[in-house]
Amino acid sequence: MLDLQRLEAGYGESMVIRNVNLRVNPGQIVCMMGRNGVGKSTLMKSIMGLIRLKSGSVFYNECDLTSLSPDRRAKSGIGYVPQGRDIFPQLTVEENLLLGLEAAADRRKKLPETLFDTFPALRQMLHRKGGDLSGGQQQQLAIARALASGPKLLLLDEPMEGIQPSIVMEIEAIIETIKRNREIAVLLVEQSLEFATSIADYYYVLDRGTIVAEGNAEQLSEDQVKKHLTV
């Protein structure tokens, strides 16, 4: 469904992503791992069109998205939760969620009821300001907002970062629910080898902007992979 071909991207003169080939198949959970600063967020932004590619192509369901704007990419069915969450603190939970509908291809105006099956806590908080929520609740809100438009692929950039360990389990449970349903594929940037091993169908390891290892989850904890992850 997602097919990155020989992607090269960066900022100004500096090249950050080099010759990246990556695939995500329907319903798959794919983990992107790598040390800080190797280019994981840059790769996510390149997929969404937030950074102009220097070369290469982004295919989604056989369509070439490479020259499309970020909102057209979102409308084609890709949800994106950036690192740091990016919710609107002054807007209510409901208003934040409704903004997610902007990315829907079918101009729907109502939030899908099933959204609250996955995020029951948000239903109780619809009228609270986003900024008054805890870090974990804001992360749930950011994921729910990305799912409101009914994407078939979700890009999640380090959703556990900066969240208390007790709440990490709640976010992990949400990703596990998505995996169980197999209706949405996820490309997940994740630092925890343990969680990645438990959830991923496939993994990629990025080092200095290049894919240096990839494979099935069973191979993920092998020393070859660990060597690229430890500082």
Ligand SMILES: Nc1ncnc2c1ncn2[C@@H]1O[C@H](COP(=O)(O)OP(=O)(O)OP(=O)(O)O)[C@@H](O)[C@H]1O
């Ligand atoms: N807006 C920017 N302008 C210039 N350089 C940037 C910008 N954003 C990131 N970089 C540089 O690009 C490189 C890759 O950064 P990126 O944030 O993609 O890495 P990362 O793997 O996501 O790291 P982390 O896990 O710390 O978020 C780094 O050297 C970083 O300094």
